[in-house]
Each structure stands twice: as structure tokens, then as C-alpha cells.
Amino acid sequence: MKAENKRSVIVGIFVFLGIAILVTGILTLGGQQKKFVKAIELRTVFDDIGGLQTGNNIWFSGVKIGTVKKINFYGDSQVEIIMNVEEEVVEFIRKDSKATLSSDGLIGNKIIVIYGGTTMAPPVENGDRLESVMPLDTDQMMETLQTNNENLVDITADLKVLTSKLADGEGIVGAVMTDSLLAENFRSILNNLAVASTNSNKMLAELNKFTAKLNQEGNLFNDLVTDTLMADQVRETLNTLQATAKNSEQMTEELKAITDKFNSSDNAMGVLLNxxxxxxxxxxxxxxxxxxxxxxxxxxxxxxxxxxxxxxxxxxxxxxxxxxx
CATH class of the missing domain: 1.20.5 (Single alpha-helices involved in coiled-coils or other helix-helix interfaces)
Incomplete structure (x- = not known):
């Protein structure tokens, strides 16, 4: 009788432990899947979810805030994702936030990352749809890397040929790098350029001094530039010179006419001379x-x-x- 009671107690203990383990597991899984917290539904649409499954996590600013509740086909070959998001973090997610696909670690499960949003937009509400942003395709990245690797191999081969020619002194650059005479000439040119630069700086300094002297009051050039009375006198002198030039031109024409008559034989002076x-x-x-x-x-x-x-x-x-x- 005692043995049967002992067996019953042992069975009861194991049953209790099993029930406790079961409840603990259910609570743990429920906590991970956010089954026992208040949540709202948010939606987004992707062209390709890349293996995302129901139950995968939703992340916001590096914090797990929910799980993927359901995956439906939507429109023309698109996929709609229904997400359960904790209600306590709703105030931090804005209506202009975006959703994108990522992975939990280097080779981990697919996750949805919610990011962005401005304080100018109101918080999300139950049933809101977030704008989706497609992530970079790893296959396209690998193809691009492969193409870049091939280009890098070609560039490396070309660089090898170029450096070998330079080392052998072929071409202008190779000759410059290997010919000591050219190097000396180039050094001499640089020295001459340095001297010319120094002389140019000196000349500019002298020009600055000269212009500073020209700008001093009492200087003739400064008076010509700033004195309006002198400017009027210069203008009047130029007008007088212009009139004199016109008179000289007219006198020259008259003298030419007289000399033409002297060279002609139809007058007394022309007869005397010619x-x-x-x-x-x-x-x-x-x-x-x-x-x-x-x-x-x-x-x-x-x-x-x-x-x-x-x-x-x-x-x-x-x-x-x-x-x-």
C-alpha cells in the first residue's frame, strides 16, 4: 500500500514538473512571439521578401518590438506583410517611417527593420501601411563584386606591364625616371621656376609700392585721376590739339595743291621750275x-x-x- 502511494507521489511530482516545464515553455515562446502583450497591426508591401517567414522578428532602432503575423500575396506579384507591433512603442513609430528587409546576423533569419520618421508626422495607428524600401540584393552584389574582381585583375595586369616599361626606361615617363641627365635638367627647370617665382614676387611688391605712390595725394597721376578741374583742362587741351590737327591737315592739303602747281608747267612758277x-x-x-x-x-x-x-x-x-x- 505504501509502495503504491510512493509511486503515485513520484508520478504526481513528474506530472507537476512536466506541467511546469510546459507552462514555462509556453510563456517563454509567447514572450518571444509577443503573444501575451497588447499589440497593433501594421502593414507593408514588398516586391520580394527573400525567405521571410511568419514569426520572424520586427526591429526598431535595434530593439525587438514585434513579429510577423501573416504573409499574403498582394497586387501584381507583390507580398503583403502583416506585423504585430507592441502597443507601448507605437508612439515612437511615425506614419512616415519606412520598413525594409534585413537579416539577424550574417547568416541569420530574415527580419523586418522599421526606421526613420520625423516628429512632424503623427504616430502610427492600427492598420496603417508603412512605405517599404527594398534592400540590396545579395545576388546582384555578388555579381557586381565578381565584375569588379575581373576588372581589378585586368587593371593589375595593365599596371604590371606599365611598371615594367617604366622600370626599363621606356616612354617619356620611364626616360624621366631612369635618365639621370633628364632628372638634372628637370631639377634645373624647377630651380629656374623657383627663381622666376621669387623675381615675380619681388616685381609684384615693387608694383604695389609704385601703385601706392601713385595713389598718394599731390602725385601727378593721382591729380589726373581725381582732380576734376585738371581733367577738364586736359579735355580742353585735347580738343585744342584736335582742332590744331585738323588745321594742320587742311594746311597740308593746301601745300600739296601748291606743290602740285609747282610741278605743273601751265603757270609761271611751274615753267621756271620744270x-x-x-x-x-x-x-x-x-x-x-x-x-x-x-x-x-x-x-x-x-x-x-x-x-x-x-x-x-x-x-x-x-x-x-x-x-x-
Whole structure:
């Protein structure tokens, strides 16, 4: 009788322990799945959920706030996700928040991440639909990485060929890198450029000093720039010079007309200057005149010795002698 009671007690203990373990498991699973907390439903639509399943977690700012309640097909080959979200965090999720797919760890289960939202928008309500953002496709990423790897291999091969040519001194760059004479010339050019830069700086400093002196009051250039009275005088002088230039131009034209007349043979001055026959006649006339003048002088010198004029010249000589005494 005692053995049967003992067995019953042992069975009762194991049954109690089993029930306790079962209740604990149910409570644990219910707590993980958010089955025993107040929640609201939020919805979002994806083109591809990438293996997301019912019961997967919902995360917001790194905190688990709910689970995927249901997955339905929606529209043209789209998928609608119904999420259970804890009511106590609803005030932090805004109507302009977004939902995207991610994974729990590197190779973990798929999850939905809610992010974003501004304080200008009101908190979400039961049944609201969040805007979805498709994540980067890992297959496309792998294809892109593969393409980049192939391009990197090609670039590496080209760099190997280029560096080998540079090391062998081929091309302009290779010659510059390997030819010591070119290196010296290049160094000399740099030194000359440095000297030229120094000289340019000195010249700019001198120019600054010169312009500063020009801007000082009492300087002629400053007076020309700032003195309105002098500007009017300069303008008047320029106008006078312009009028003088016009008069000079007119006088030049008149002188040209006169010289043209001198070069013509239809006037007296032109005949005198340009007619060779008249010049010969004039020369002959001058020779004859000179000869007649010479003969006249000879006749006048011989006149006192002629008989009719001899007495008169002697009388004139005596009077002159008396006046001299």
C-alpha cells in the first residue's frame, strides 16, 4: 500500500514538473512571439521578401518590438506583410517611417527593420501601411563584386606591364625616371621656376609700392585721376590739339595743291621750275647780260680819258682835292 502511494507521489511530482516545464515553455515562446502583450497591426508591401517567414522578428532602432503575423500575396506579384507591433512603442513609430528587409546576423533569419520618421508626422495607428524600401540584393552584389574582381585583375595586369616599361626606361615617363641627365635638367627647370617665382614676387611688391605712390595725394597721376578741374583742362587741351590737327591737315592739303602747281608747267612758277628750254634761255640771257654789264663797265672806266669828258673829270678832281684840304 505504501509502495503504491510512493509511486503515485513520484508520478504526481513528474506530472507537476512536466506541467511546469510546459507552462514555462509556453510563456517563454509567447514572450518571444509577443503573444501575451497588447499589440497593433501594421502593414507593408514588398516586391520580394527573400525567405521571410511568419514569426520572424520586427526591429526598431535595434530593439525587438514585434513579429510577423501573416504573409499574403498582394497586387501584381507583390507580398503583403502583416506585423504585430507592441502597443507601448507605437508612439515612437511615425506614419512616415519606412520598413525594409534585413537579416539577424550574417547568416541569420530574415527580419523586418522599421526606421526613420520625423516628429512632424503623427504616430502610427492600427492598420496603417508603412512605405517599404527594398534592400540590396545579395545576388546582384555578388555579381557586381565578381565584375569588379575581373576588372581589378585586368587593371593589375595593365599596371604590371606599365611598371615594367617604366622600370626599363621606356616612354617619356620611364626616360624621366631612369635618365639621370633628364632628372638634372628637370631639377634645373624647377630651380629656374623657383627663381622666376621669387623675381615675380619681388616685381609684384615693387608694383604695389609704385601703385601706392601713385595713389598718394599731390602725385601727378593721382591729380589726373581725381582732380576734376585738371581733367577738364586736359579735355580742353585735347580738343585744342584736335582742332590744331585738323588745321594742320587742311594746311597740308593746301601745300600739296601748291606743290602740285609747282610741278605743273601751265603757270609761271611751274615753267621756271620744270621747263628745261626756258632754263637754257634764261641762262643764255644771264650770260649776255653779264657780258653787256662787263663791256659797260669798261666803257665807263674809259670815259674820263675821252676828249669831251676830260675837262669835266679834271674839274671834279680839283674840287675833291680842295675839300680834302
Amino acid at each position: 621747263d628745261p628750254e626756258f632754263a637754257e634761255d634764261l641762262k643764255s640771257f644771264m650770260i649776255n647780260t653779264d657780258s653787256a654789264t662787263y663791256n659797260l663797265n669798261k666803257g665807263l672806266e674809259a670815259l674820263p680819258y675821252t676828249w669831251p669828258f676830260r675837262k669835266g673829270f679834271k674839274r671834279q678832281a680839283k674840287e675833291a682835292e680842295k675839300e680834302g684840304n
